[in-house]
Amino acid sequence: MLTPRRIWKRCADMDVRAKGFSERAGINDALDRLLKRVKTLEAEEVDLVDCLGRVLAEDLAAQTDVPPFDRAAMDGYALKGENTFGASQGNPLYFKVKGEVMPGMSLDLSIKDYEAVKIMTGAPLPRGANAVAMFEFVRELGEEIEVVKAVTPGKNVSRRGEDVKKRDLLLKKGKRLKPQDVGLMAALGIDRVLVGKMPRVGIIATGDELVEPGKSLGGAEIYDANSYSILSMVKRDGGLPRLYGIVRDDYNSLKETVEKALREDVVIISGATSVGERDFVPQIVSEIGDIVFHGVAMRPGEPTGAGFAGDKVVFMLPGYPVAAIFAYETFVRPALEKMLGQKGEERYHKVRGRLSRRVASELGRRDYVRVRLLPTEEELQVEPLMVKGSGVITSLVKADGFVVIPENTEGIEEGSTVEVNLF
Amino acid sequence: MLTPRRIWKRCADMDVRAKGFSERAGINDALDRLLKRVKTLEAEEVDLVDCLGRVLAEDLAAQTDVPPFDRAAMDGYALKGENTFGASQGNPLYFKVKGEVMPGMSLDLSIKDYEAVKIMTGAPLPRGANAVAMFEFVRELGEEIEVVKAVTPGKNVSRRGEDVKKRDLLLKKGKRLKPQDVGLMAALGIDRVLVGKMPRVGIIATGDELVEPGKSLGGAEIYDANSYSILSMVKRDGGLPRLYGIVRDDYNSLKETVEKALREDVVIISGATSVGERDFVPQIVSEIGDIVFHGVAMRPGEPTGAGFAGDKVVFMLPGYPVAAIFAYETFVRPALEKMLGQKGEERYHKVRGRLSRRVASELGRRDYVRVRLLPTEEELQVEPLMVKGSGVITSLVKADGFVVIPENTEGIEEGSTVEVNLF
Numbered sequence: 001m002l003t004p005r006r007i008w009k010r011c012a013d014m015d016v017r018a019k020g021f022s023e024r025a026g027i028n029d030a031l032d033r034l035l036k037r038v039k040t041l042e043a044e045e046v047d048l049v050d051c052l053g054r055v056l057a058e059d060l061a062a063q064t065d066v067p068p069f070d071r072a073a074m075d076g077y078a079l080k081g082e083n084t085f086g087a088s089q090g091n092p093l094y095f096k097v098k099g100e101v102m103p104g105m106s107l108d109l110s111i112k113d114y115e116a117v118k119i120m121t122g123a124p125l126p127r128g129a130n131a132v133a134m135f136e137f138v139r140e141l142g143e144e145i146e147v148v149k150a151v152t153p154g155k156n157v158s159r160r161g162e163d164v165k166k167r168d169l170l171l172k173k174g175k176r177l178k179p180q181d182v183g184l185m186a187a188l189g190i191d192r193v194l195v196g197k198m199p200r201v202g203i204i205a206t207g208d209e210l211v212e213p214g215k216s217l218g219g220a221e222i223y224d225a226n227s228y229s230i231l232s233m234v235k236r237d238g239g240l241p242r243l244y245g246i247v248r249d250d251y252n253s254l255k256e257t258v259e260k261a262l263r264e265d266v267v268i269i270s271g272a273t274s275v276g277e278r279d280f281v282p283q284i285v286s287e288i289g290d291i292v293f294h295g296v297a298m299r300p301g302e303p304t305g306a307g308f309a310g311d312k313v314v315f316m317l318p319g320y321p322v323a324a325i326f327a328y329e330t331f332v333r334p335a336l337e338k339m340l341g342q343k344g345e346e347r348y349h350k351v352r353g354r355l356s357r358r359v360a361s362e363l364g365r366r367d368y369v370r371v372r373l374l375p376t377e378e379e380l381q382v383e384p385l386m387v388k389g390s391g392v393i394t395s396l397v398k399a400d401g402f403v404v405i406p407e408n409t410e411g412i413e414e415g416s417t418v419e420v421n422l423f
Numbered sequence: 424m425l426t427p428r429r430i431w432k433r434c435a436d437m438d439v440r441a442k443g444f445s446e447r448a449g450i451n452d453a454l455d456r457l458l459k460r461v462k463t464l465e466a467e468e469v470d471l472v473d474c475l476g477r478v479l480a481e482d483l484a485a486q487t488d489v490p491p492f493d494r495a496a497m498d499g500y501a502l503k504g505e506n507t508f509g510a511s512q513g514n515p516l517y518f519k520v521k522g523e524v525m526p527g528m529s530l531d532l533s534i535k536d537y538e539a540v541k542i543m544t545g546a547p548l549p550r551g552a553n554a555v556a557m558f559e560f561v562r563e564l565g566e567e568i569e570v571v572k573a574v575t576p577g578k579n580v581s582r583r584g585e586d587v588k589k590r591d592l593l594l595k596k597g598k599r600l601k602p603q604d605v606g607l608m609a610a611l612g613i614d615r616v617l618v619g620k621m622p623r624v625g626i627i628a629t630g631d632e633l634v635e636p637g638k639s640l641g642g643a644e645i646y647d648a649n650s651y652s653i654l655s656m657v658k659r660d661g662g663l664p665r666l667y668g669i670v671r672d673d674y675n676s677l678k679e680t681v682e683k684a685l686r687e688d689v690v691i692i693s694g695a696t697s698v699g700e701r702d703f704v705p706q707i708v709s710e711i712g713d714i715v716f717h718g719v720a721m722r723p724g725e726p727t728g729a730g731f732a733g734d735k736v737v738f739m740l741p742g743y744p745v746a747a748i749f750a751y752e753t754f755v756r757p758a759l760e761k762m763l764g765q766k767g768e769e770r771y772h773k774v775r776g777r778l779s780r781r782v783a784s785e786l787g788r789r790d791y792v793r794v795r796l797l798p799t800e801e802e803l804q805v806e807p808l809m810v811k812g813s814g815v816i817t818s819l820v821k822a823d824g825f826v827v828i829p830e831n832t833e834g835i836e837e838g839s840t841v842e843v844n845l846f
Binding site: 048049052064066067068069102103104105106122123124163164170171178179180181182183184185186187188189190191192207208209210211212213214215217218219220221222223224225226227228229231232233235236243249319321325349350351392393394396397422423 | 471472475487489490491492525526527528529545546547585586587593594601602603604605606607608609610611612613614615630631632633634635636637638640641642643644645646647648649650651652654655656658659666672742744748772773774816817819820845846
C-alpha cells in the first residue's frame, strides 16, 4: 500500500513526466557515448569443444599446412603424369605396380618413370609421383597396369598447403565462432582457444504491479515478462544472465538490489521509467555513478537510459515488453558485443521487400516497425503489423522481423523497397 | 601397421570402390525413408528460464487475458470520453478530480459524469472511465481540471484482452522458442513448459590417418576436424553431443565403439566411407540393425549413409570435412529436428541474388555450391567460390552461404537469379 507521502511524491513526478523528457538523445549519439565507455572484458582460454558461439580473442594463423603433405584426391594409381601423355583406349601405356598406400600409412615408397603405386583418397603421394590415374581409366594386370587416358601432372592430387598455408591468418580476433570455424580450428590441430569472457548480467524488474510467472494475479497485477525476455536475449548474445527478481517501487529496496547486482558486469533494470522508479533509478545511478543518457528519440523505447557505476554498466529499460526488447537490441546488445570483443558482424540477416502500406513516423525519431513477410510470385511483400501499444508482445511473436524508419524521414510510402531485419 | 591380409582385403575393397556406388539414392527419397522411421523423443518439463532454443511440445493457449484489465496506455486523467466532446482551447470543459491511481494499485475508485482520476500508464482504469486525457491537453487547477481537447471513448486505453484473449492459441507445438516467445509465456504467467527432450548424440571418427587436435602429427597424419564440426552442429541444433573419439580402422574396435555409443539416441560415424571402413561400417550396421540408404546423388557428400539399430539412428558421414558438413545438414539435422518434434520452420535465412558465374552440375545429382555475397548498388551478386575438393573447410569459413543446384538441371547460367541459404 502506498503512503500518502509516497502518493504525493508520485504525483509530483507525474507533472515532470507529463512534459516528457526535456531532451531526447539521438540513438547514434547515445550509443556512441555509451560504447566509448564500455570496456572489452579480459579473455579466457577454453577447450575446443566449448568454444561454439564464443568470440575469438586472438588472431588464429595456421601452425601447419593443410593438407600437411601432397595426397591423393581420388582412388587410383599414383604415377608421373608426364608418363601418361599419349595414352588412350587404343594406345594403352604400361606401368609397373610398386605397392599400395593407404590413408595414415607412413610414406616409405617412391616411384620412377613408368612405375605406379595403388593409392586411396587421403593417402600421401609416393615420392616421385605427381598425379593419380583414376581406377576407371586403368586396367589391372597383376604386376602391371594399363593406363588408357592421360592425366596431367597435379591431376587428382591435393597439394600440401592447398587448403591452408602455414602462417595464413584464418580466423580473426572478434569473430563469433560457428560450427565450421570450430571444424577449421580442429583441422589446424588447435585444442584450446582464447575467447572473450562472457559478461555476467544482473536483471532486475521494478513495479508494484508485477508478479512472477507461476504465481496468481491480483486485481491490478500483471506478470513480469521483461525479466524472461531479457534473460533469453542475454543468453542468445553470449552473456551469463542472473535474475534478481521483482523489486517493489521503493527507494531502499531498489538501491539495495542494484548494489547487490553490481557484482555482475552489467545491470539491467526494466520498468525503471514508470513514475516512481523513473525518479529513483536515475537518482540511484547518479548516486553510485553517473548517467550517460536518459530519454532517446526512438519508438518504441523512448524512456531508455544507461549509466556507469565504475566499469559496471547499468541499463534502464522501459517497462513495456516490446519497448524493452527494442531498447535491449539497440543499446544492450551492442554493449555486450563490445564487452565480448565481437567485431564487424551484422546483427540481423536482412531481406528486401516492398512495403504494403505507408508507415508514418516523426522527424528526428527512429521507429522500429514490426512486419510480417508475404512472399508473392514476383517479390516479397512487407506488411507492417497493426499494433496500438508497445506492450503488445504478441506482435513480436507474430512478426518475421522489423523495418527501421530512420530519423531523417517522416515515414515510408507504400510500395517503397525496404530492408527487413529478420528475427 | 597393416598386416598383409588387411592390405589384401583393402585392395579387394578398392576394386569395389573403383566402380562407385552401384545405386545412388536421390536425396528426397533417402530422406523420406530415413524420416519415416525417426521417432520424436518424449517431452520433458523445464523451467521458463531454461527453455530458450528448446522445441515446444504442447500447444500453448492463454490462461488469462493480457492485459487482464482495462488500463491506461498514457499518463493523464481517466474520464468518460463522451463528456469531453466539444472541448477546445477556447472552450475548456471542467472535471472534478476524485483521486489518483498507479500501476499495481487495486481498483477502488469509480467515476461519474464530469469526474476524473489522475492515472499513470499501466494502472487499471477506474470503473466508469473509458478514456484517458493526456496531461498535455489538461490544465490542473487543484480539485479540478480543465480539458482542452476531446478524447473519444477508448482513446489511450489498453482494453482487457487487447494483446491476448483467454484461450487464444499463442504458441504451437513444434516451435523452437525465441526470446520473444519466452517473454510472451512469462506475460501469460507460465513458469514451466513442456519441451522435446534433447537427443543425445554419440560422435565417432574413423581413420588410421586421424590425430586429435592438440597432439603432434606424424608424416601421413591429419587432424580430426569432423568430430568437432559435428559436435558444434549438434549443439547448435539442440542435441547433446558426446565424443567417442577416433577409432582405428579395425573391425573389432569399431564395432565395440559403435555398440558403446548406442547408449545415445543417435550415433554419427564420420570417415566411414574410407576404404576399410566403407566395408566395416555398413557391415557393422547391418549386423546390429539395418541400412536405410548408402550412397546419395549429391555433391559434396555422395558417400553418405544411414541405418537403424532398433530406435537408434546410425549415420555414416563422409570423411572429407566439407562433405561431412553438407551430409549432416542434409540428413542429420532434419532427423534431429524430428526427434525434437520441431515443425515447419525454415532451416536457413534466404536471400536472392544474381549468379556471377555459371556453375555446372550433373543431371540427377544435387549440388551444394558455396558462395560469397557481394552487394552492389542495384543488386546482390552471388559469387561461387572456386574450390577443388570437398576437404577444403576454409571454403566454408569464407562462404556466406550456399546455393543448391537441383537434381533436374545440369547447372545454373551466369546472371540467373538464385536463392542463397545463409550460414
